[in-house]
Amino acid sequence: MSLKSFAAKLFARKIHNDTQKWAKKPAEVQQKVFNDLIAAARNTKFGRDHGFEAIKSHADYTKNVPVRDYEALKPYVDRIVQGEEDVLWKGKPVYFAKTSGTTSGAKYIPLTKESMPYHIQAARNAILAYIHETGNAAFVHGKMIFLQGSPVLEEKNGINFGRLSGIVAHYVPKYLQRNRMPSWDTNTIEDWETKVDAIVEETYNENMSVISGIPSWVQMYFEKLQQKEGKKVGDIFKGFSLFIYGGVNYEPYRAKFESLIGRKVDSIELFPASEGFFAYQDSQKEKGMLLLLNSGIFYEFIKAEEFFTENPKRYTIGEVELGVNYALIISTNAGLWAYNIGDTVQFTSLSPYRVIVTGRIKHYISAFGEHVIGKEVETALNEAMAGTGASINEFTVAPQINPQHGLPYHEWFIEFEEEPGDMAAFAGRIDDAMRKQNVYYDDLITGNVLRKAVITRVAKGGFRDYMKSIGKLGGQNKVPRLANDRTIADVLTGKHTLNN
Incomplete structure (x- = not known):
C-alpha cells in the first residue's frame, strides 16, 4: 500500500x-x-x-x-x-x-x-x-x-x-x-x-x-x-x-x-x-x-x-x-x-x-387529483426496464387532459437508447408499477377517468436540443421528470416553440 x-x-x-x-x-x-x-x-x-x-x-x-x-x-x-x-x-x-x-x-x-x-x-x-x-x-x-x-x-x-x-x-x-x-x-x-x-x-x-x-x-x-x-x-x-x-x-x-x-x-x-x-x-x-x-x-x-x-x-x-x-x-x-x-x-x-x-x-402531476411525484415515475420506469434490455437517455411525463380521442392519460416522453421489443407491453408495465405505488392513480384507471399510460418516443438528442433551446445545456441543469402542464411536452412534440 x-x-x-x-x-x-x-x-x-x-x-x-x-x-x-x-x-x-x-x-x-x-x-x-x-x-x-x-x-x-x-x-x-x-x-x-x-x-x-x-x-x-x-x-x-x-x-x-x-x-x-x-x-x-x-x-x-x-x-x-x-x-x-x-x-x-x-x-x-x-x-x-x-x-x-x-x-x-x-x-x-x-x-x-x-x-x-x-x-x-x-x-x-x-x-x-x-x-x-x-x-x-x-x-x-x-x-x-x-x-x-x-x-x-x-x-x-x-x-x-x-x-x-x-x-x-x-x-x-x-x-x-x-x-x-x-x-x-x-x-x-x-x-x-x-x-x-x-x-x-x-x-x-x-x-x-x-x-x-x-x-x-x-x-x-x-x-x-x-x-x-x-x-x-x-x-x-x-x-x-x-x-x-x-x-x-x-x-x-x-x-x-x-x-x-x-x-x-x-x-x-x-x-x-x-x-x-x-x-x-x-x-x-x-x-x-x-x-x-x-x-x-x-x-x-x-x-x-x-x-x-x-x-x-x-x-x-x-x-x-x-x-x-x-x-x-x-x-x-x-x-x-x-x-x-x-x-x-x-x-x-x-x-x-x-x-x-x-x-x-x-414538480408533480395532479391534473386529476392523483399527485404523482418524481420518485414514483422513476421507480415505475426502472421496474418496466428490468429484464427487457431497454435503456433510456432521458424522459419526462405530462398529463394529456384534452386528447383528440378517448380518455385523458399520462404521456411519457422517452428518449430510448435501446427500445423494448414490445412497446405496448412496456407501457403496460409502467402503468402497473404506477398503480401499485399510487392508490389515487389506480382509482382513476379503475374508475375509467384515465386510460393507461401512453409512450411517445423522443428522437435521439431531443432532450439535449430542448435544454439547449432554453439555455440550460450542461452544468447543474437537469430535465424535470414531470410537470402538471404541457409546457415541455408541447415543445417536444413541435406544438410550441420558444419563439412563438
Missing part, C-alpha cells in the same frame, strides 16, 4: 469516527445548530424584523418566521446585492451563487464565510466514507474529473458571484490540484458542447479514476469519448472505479452507463445545492444519504400532502417518520430562514437519519 493510500485510510477513519459522534445524538445536535443560528443573527435586519431576541424554542420560531421561497426572501437579498451589511447574516456574504429559474429571473443565493467550508467538507467526507467502508483507496493515485460550471467569477458591490460549482473550484485542496481535471482554461469555456469536446481531448489518454457530474451530462462526455476512441469508457480508463453524482436519480441511467463503461463501477450520490450541502451517500450497503445535521443547517419538514394548506405543521428531526414525503425547509448560517428549497425527501432510516430525494414540491 502506498503512503498516499495509507494516509487516506487513516483520515477516512478519523472522519468516520467524528461523524458517528454527531449522528448518534441528532436532536441534541440540531438544537445546538438552531440556538447558534438564532444567536448569531439576532442583530441582523431579518433578526430584528422577526423578533429573534424573543425566540427561545422551535415553537417561537414557527410563530415568528413563516416559510418562504426565494421570491418572498428576495427583498432582503436585493439589499445585500446592493451592498448593505447585516441583512440576513452578520456582515456580507463572501459569494453569491447565481442560479436561474425563478419568475423574477436570476437568483442570488448568499454564501458566507461560515457556510462555505461545509460545501467543501461534505464532498470530501463523502469520498472518505466510501474509503472507510470499502477499503478502496487506490483511486487516489489517478486523475479526477468534475464536470462543472465555469470558475470565472463576476463582482457586484464587493461580492463575487458565479455558479456554485465554479465557486467550489476555487477551494480544491492543494493535494488534489495535480490530480484534478480538466484544466482551468477548459473549465472556463461557457458553451457546454465545446467544453465537453475540450475535456475529451484533455482526458482521453489520462489515467482517470474518479468522474463526477450530473448523469445526463457525464453521459454526453462518455459518448464523445467512445466516438473518439471506438472503445468502452472502462477500456479507455482502466483505473476508472468511482462515479460521483447528484441532482437526479442515477437508476434510470444505470443500464446505459454500464453499457458505455463496459463494466460496473461503484457510485456515490450527493445532495448539494446552492443553499447548502444537505446529504451524501455514506454506505454502499444502505439505502439513502446521510442527512448532515451538524453542518450549520437547521432542518424542518412539512408533509408534502399538507404543504399547500394553510399553516401546515413544521416537523423537526425528532418528529419525522419513515416513508413520508416531506418538503425540505432549511435555516442556515448563510442567512436563509425557514427557506423552502423546493425539494421533497423521504427518510429511509432514522438511525442514522438517511434520506432519498423524491422530487420537487412544484
Whole structure:
C-alpha cells in the first residue's frame, strides 16, 4: 500500500469516527445548530424584523418566521446585492451563487464565510466514507474529473458571484490540484458542447479514476469519448472505479452507463445545492444519504400532502417518520430562514437519519387529483426496464387532459437508447408499477377517468436540443421528470416553440 493510500485510510477513519459522534445524538445536535443560528443573527435586519431576541424554542420560531421561497426572501437579498451589511447574516456574504429559474429571473443565493467550508467538507467526507467502508483507496493515485460550471467569477458591490460549482473550484485542496481535471482554461469555456469536446481531448489518454457530474451530462462526455476512441469508457480508463453524482436519480441511467463503461463501477450520490450541502451517500450497503445535521443547517419538514394548506405543521428531526414525503425547509448560517428549497425527501432510516430525494414540491402531476411525484415515475420506469434490455437517455411525463380521442392519460416522453421489443407491453408495465405505488392513480384507471399510460418516443438528442433551446445545456441543469402542464411536452412534440 502506498503512503498516499495509507494516509487516506487513516483520515477516512478519523472522519468516520467524528461523524458517528454527531449522528448518534441528532436532536441534541440540531438544537445546538438552531440556538447558534438564532444567536448569531439576532442583530441582523431579518433578526430584528422577526423578533429573534424573543425566540427561545422551535415553537417561537414557527410563530415568528413563516416559510418562504426565494421570491418572498428576495427583498432582503436585493439589499445585500446592493451592498448593505447585516441583512440576513452578520456582515456580507463572501459569494453569491447565481442560479436561474425563478419568475423574477436570476437568483442570488448568499454564501458566507461560515457556510462555505461545509460545501467543501461534505464532498470530501463523502469520498472518505466510501474509503472507510470499502477499503478502496487506490483511486487516489489517478486523475479526477468534475464536470462543472465555469470558475470565472463576476463582482457586484464587493461580492463575487458565479455558479456554485465554479465557486467550489476555487477551494480544491492543494493535494488534489495535480490530480484534478480538466484544466482551468477548459473549465472556463461557457458553451457546454465545446467544453465537453475540450475535456475529451484533455482526458482521453489520462489515467482517470474518479468522474463526477450530473448523469445526463457525464453521459454526453462518455459518448464523445467512445466516438473518439471506438472503445468502452472502462477500456479507455482502466483505473476508472468511482462515479460521483447528484441532482437526479442515477437508476434510470444505470443500464446505459454500464453499457458505455463496459463494466460496473461503484457510485456515490450527493445532495448539494446552492443553499447548502444537505446529504451524501455514506454506505454502499444502505439505502439513502446521510442527512448532515451538524453542518450549520437547521432542518424542518412539512408533509408534502399538507404543504399547500394553510399553516401546515413544521416537523423537526425528532418528529419525522419513515416513508413520508416531506418538503425540505432549511435555516442556515448563510442567512436563509425557514427557506423552502423546493425539494421533497423521504427518510429511509432514522438511525442514522438517511434520506432519498423524491422530487420537487412544484414538480408533480395532479391534473386529476392523483399527485404523482418524481420518485414514483422513476421507480415505475426502472421496474418496466428490468429484464427487457431497454435503456433510456432521458424522459419526462405530462398529463394529456384534452386528447383528440378517448380518455385523458399520462404521456411519457422517452428518449430510448435501446427500445423494448414490445412497446405496448412496456407501457403496460409502467402503468402497473404506477398503480401499485399510487392508490389515487389506480382509482382513476379503475374508475375509467384515465386510460393507461401512453409512450411517445423522443428522437435521439431531443432532450439535449430542448435544454439547449432554453439555455440550460450542461452544468447543474437537469430535465424535470414531470410537470402538471404541457409546457415541455408541447415543445417536444413541435406544438410550441420558444419563439412563438
